[in-house]
Amino acid sequence: MIKTLSQRLLGPVTLVLLALTFWLGLWVTPPDKVQGNLARLLYVHPAIAWVALYVSFGTAAIASALYLWKRTRSVVMDRVAYCAMEVSTVFIILTLITGSIWGRPTWGVWWAWDARLTSTAILGLFELAYLALRRANDDPDLRARRCAVFAIIAAINVPIIHFSVDWWNTLHQGATVFTENGNLLVHGIMLWTLFISLFAFTLLFFWLLRARYRLEVLRATRYDVALDEALAQRRREGVH
């Protein structure tokens, strides 16, 4: 019952939190001392990037690892990995778009080939490659194993993206929340709005993942039903 209730509430709660994020971000929070109203993208871009890199890609990588481990290998893990990777691809594209929108008026350019942006773009390409690899083979188990291995290899890029602003001189700013010395570089209502946005977009991911997973199950069921019908038709043709 709790599971059904939580599933039913996931969508409405997500929408309420997203609405709260936008209301706080656009009207309640003050402008930044340096960036002015441009800083309001703080409540969108970091949350989308957080979901793209850690939540959705992390889900895909973990599900891939669980698929490769014999004890937990199942078609569910394969489907979760695939669906999470699809959603992650959407979020990483949105990360690059919102980042460009923020970068143009603040940095002065739409794009810079610094380590953070370049490595994020590379991860986006890896995700597109995963989706292409998904269509390269019809054998379900072979396809699942190849994609799982690819996802785990691609996951190497995530710590590179995370630490790129510390390892190299980058145009992209450093961490605001997860700083090296633990000091927060944003406070008050701005910090709370940032946390709400992180939570809201995380729920959005799980809502989208659930919807996408249900679609994948329906697609697989339709394929199985179509196969059974085709076999039954063939048998009927043989009897007449």
Added chain:
Amino acid sequence: MPSADLADLTPVPAPVTKRRGRGRTIGVLVVLALAVLALLSQGLLHSLNYFDTIDQAMSARAKLGTETIRLEGVVKPHTIDRTSNGASFWMTGGHGEEVFVSAHGSPPQLFQADIPVVVEGHFTSATSKDFYGTQILVKHTASYIAAHPKRVKAPNGSTR
């Protein structure tokens, strides 16, 4: 009664399926792999560091000469002089080194005193500390401070 032909249920080999779909997928993977290599080359060929700090540039001054680089520093207050085709200002590094920048082109809207900037250009001569810039980028920090700080006080008593 079923005819002899229709009653024959001997398995027949499946027809050869066309490999167009698979070839297209492999083509996409090859294109993506080339794109990744192209992106990696941007980092490997042009150094993973997007810019040099003033201190780093001064340490390698003899080697840099008049090579085009990106130089990072903080805009020194009361030194900005905006012209019709750009701006000139002094830039300071982390250890007090200063460079005079004369940049062509409009600076970004956040350009101001006490803000970190990255200037793309080159030193005017092999030994000079004057830097000619073709583009100014603002490297904003990771700090976000409300424009009206007196509304909230931090636990340590400082004004946010």
